[in-house]
Amino acid sequence: MDIIDCDFLIIGSGIAGLSAALELAPHGRVIVATKRSLELSNTAWAQGGVSCVVDPADSIEAHVADTLDAGAGLCNAQVVETIAREGQREIAALEAQGVPFEHLPGGEYHLGTEGGHTHRRVLHAGDITGAEITRALLMRVQEQPGILVKENCCAIDLVTTGWMRLAGPTRCVGAYFLDGESGAVIAIRAPFTMLATGGAGKVYLYTTNPDVATGDGVAMAWRAGLPIANMEFVQFHPTCLYHPEARSFLISEAVRGEGAELVNEAGDAFMQRHDPRGALAPRDIVARAIDYEIKKRGDTCAYLDITHKSEEQVRKRFPNIYATLAELGYRMERDRIPVVPAAHYFCGGVRAGIDGVTELPGLYACGEVACTGMHGANRLASNSLLEARVCAVHAARHMVSLRNRFHVEDVRIPDWERGNAMPSNEAVVVEHNWNEVRTSMWDYVGIVRTNKRLERAFRRIRNLRREIREYYREYLVSTDLLELRNLADVAELVIRCAFLRRESRGLHFTLDYRETNNADPVRDTLISDPPGGPLLL
Numbered sequence: 001m002d003i004i005d006c007d008f009l010i011i012g013s014g015i016a017g018l019s020a021a022l023e024l025a026p027h028g029r030v031i032v033a034t035k036r037s038l039e040l041s042n043t044a045w046a047q048g049g050v051s052c053v054v055d056p057a058d059s060i061e062a063h064v065a066d067t068l069d070a071g072a073g074l075c076n077a078q079v080v081e082t083i084a085r086e087g088q089r090e091i092a093a094l095e096a097q098g099v100p101f102e103h104l105p106g107g108e109y110h111l112g113t114e115g116g117h118t119h120r121r122v123l124h125a126g127d128i129t130g131a132e133i134t135r136a137l138l139m140r141v142q143e144q145p146g147i148l149v150k151e152n153c154c155a156i157d158l159v160t161t162g163w164m165r166l167a168g169p170t171r172c173v174g175a176y177f178l179d180g181e182s183g184a185v186i187a188i189r190a191p192f193t194m195l196a197t198g199g200a201g202k203v204y205l206y207t208t209n210p211d212v213a214t215g216d217g218v219a220m221a222w223r224a225g226l227p228i229a230n231m232e233f234v235q236f237h238p239t240c241l242y243h244p245e246a247r248s249f250l251i252s253e254a255v256r257g258e259g260a261e262l263v264n265e266a267g268d269a270f271m272q273r274h275d276p277r278g279a280l281a282p283r284d285i286v287a288r289a290i291d292y293e294i295k296k297r298g299d300t301c302a303y304l305d306i307t308h309k310s311e312e313q314v315r316k317r318f319p320n321i322y323a324t325l326a327e328l329g330y331r332m333e334r335d336r337i338p339v340v341p342a343a344h345y346f347c348g349g350v351r352a353g354i355d356g357v358t359e360l361p362g363l364y365a366c367g368e369v370a371c372t373g374m375h376g377a378n379r380l381a382s383n384s385l386l387e388a389r390v391c392a393v394h395a396a397r398h399m400v401s402l403r404n405r406f407h408v409e410d411v412r413i414p415d416w417e418r419g420n421a422m423p424s425n426e427a428v429v430v431e432h433n434w435n436e437v438r439t440s441m442w443d444y445v446g447i448v449r450t451n452k453r454l455e456r457a458f459r460r461i462r463n464l465r466r467e468i469r470e471y472y473r474e475y476l477v478s479t480d481l482l483e484l485r486n487l488a489d490v491a492e493l494v495i496r497c498a499f500l501r502r503e504s505r506g507l508h509f510t511l512d513y514r515e516t517n518n519a520d521p522v523r524d525t526l527i528s529d530p531p532g533g534p535l536l537l
């Protein structure tokens with residue numbers, strides 16, 4: 001088996017991974033491993049922008065208060081405040097790295113707004129902010145000779161000294177990968193490994209996420225024995241385009257920020273009936289309201305209506321959304337846009353500090369894969385890119401501070417055991433199980449939950465996990481199989497966290513416990529299993 005050595009291993013190529021790589025490059029050999037192409041990530045699909053206090057009429061206190069309010073009592077206030085305070089510095093650094101945030105003719109930033117914000121504070125690059133951030137950071141990464149990029153390199157599992165039964169405290173020393181170029185399993189060995197693998201929207205049938213969002217980092221960390229927190233808090237974005245040819249296309253919340261209303265089939269604007277903030281209430285409230293209205297009326301979707309704006313206005317502010325909708329036959333200044341909620345963001349993940357530090361020495365987690373306490377029970381819109389950037393920079397500095405203390409080049413990583421595994425002749429099993437995981441999660445662990453639905457989902461997912469484990473032993477690994485295994489593991493984590501939270505709070509709403517329990521609140525729901533996960537009897 002080939003083993004590649006580096007000083008810093010980064011798994012994932014969104015804003016967290018690329019930012020950390022750039023920060024680390026002057027200090028050692030960096031490898032960025034990503035399972036498909038570098039530009040494919042949740043970051044690259046982000047439309048809205050990056051929230052940051054830049055307007056003198058706004059304040060850090062207001063940004064913190066809005067974040068805590070959306071987070072429904074579960075944010076870590078200190079983490080929120082640090083991230084909000086460091087926003088301006090990171091925005092300046094991103095601009096220096098080439099991100100073209102939009103400015104007004106007078107030089108001030110053009111600021112958008114989204115649900116839950118009491119001030120305009122969303123910096124953006126048109127409506128393709130994430131794509132612009134990705135483009136700019138990738139250009140910088142490609143200029144750095146110290147960064148080796150490995151595309152089509154799909155992480156399988158973390159390698160830890162405990163797993164190899166080596167003496168001393170357990171430490172992460174890298175990971176096994178399926179190398180798309182050679183088709184072989186390789187190991188990348190490093191004293192410092194960062195999970196920057198993003199989210200897991202693909203656990204659900206309908207999602208705004210790209211296909212790569214299969215929860216790989218959370219699943220690998222869990223299998224390595226790390227505690228996973230708050231996975232019940234899955235954010236459903238209220239306005240995913242409802243169209244058979246564009247299933248995951250997001251209509252940014254910034255469209256509501258510019259005055260779009262949510263209406264039902266009859267043209268009735270219903271949000272005021274659910275919250276005085278109307279269409280700009282926090283996302284959990286808006287998504288539940290749409291779900292309620294659709295089910296009550298028997299409609300197939302709700303509609304976004306921004307027809308009070310002129311063609312010039314919408315085209316200028318939302319060029320990408322406008323063009324995509326126009327291709328499908330919708331004109332924003334003339335037509336109502338059909339929308340439904342879809343899985344968008346995981347507030348839970350690998351428990352980590354603001355510096356990405358996890359409970360496994362040598363392993364860091366930054367961005368959507370991590371649960372730092374920034375988002376609590378519901379993430380405030382446009383806070384995720386900010387969190388990912390600030391935490392990645394902290395994590396890189398933390399690694400550099402320990403750089404000379406750990407060397408792992410002598411650690412003998414065992415060869416990948418393929419046993420009697422054969423090439424698969426039953427790819428249909430992977431396809432079928434992939435669909436079953438996603439359908440079960442959508443039907444039983446969606447926006448509105450009950451104990452019975454969770455139990456039903458749990459039984460199905462457990463069976464699927466057993467089947468997948470057998471398949472995994474019998475056949476050679478493929479990227480599809482690895483993703484399916486991770487999806488099923490994440491599905492189980494979501495259900496188990498949902499069982500642990502016997503109240504409705506933020507994004508977790510259950511008909512069995514409709515109230516928020518403030519008298520005896522559960523802070524984080526934690527799943528902590530031995531390495532390898534619980535026995536599947």
Ligand code: SIN
Pocket residue numbers: 046047048049114251252253254345380381382383384
């Ligand atoms: C959006 O543009 O609506 C998404 C922004 C976010 O999820 O933070």
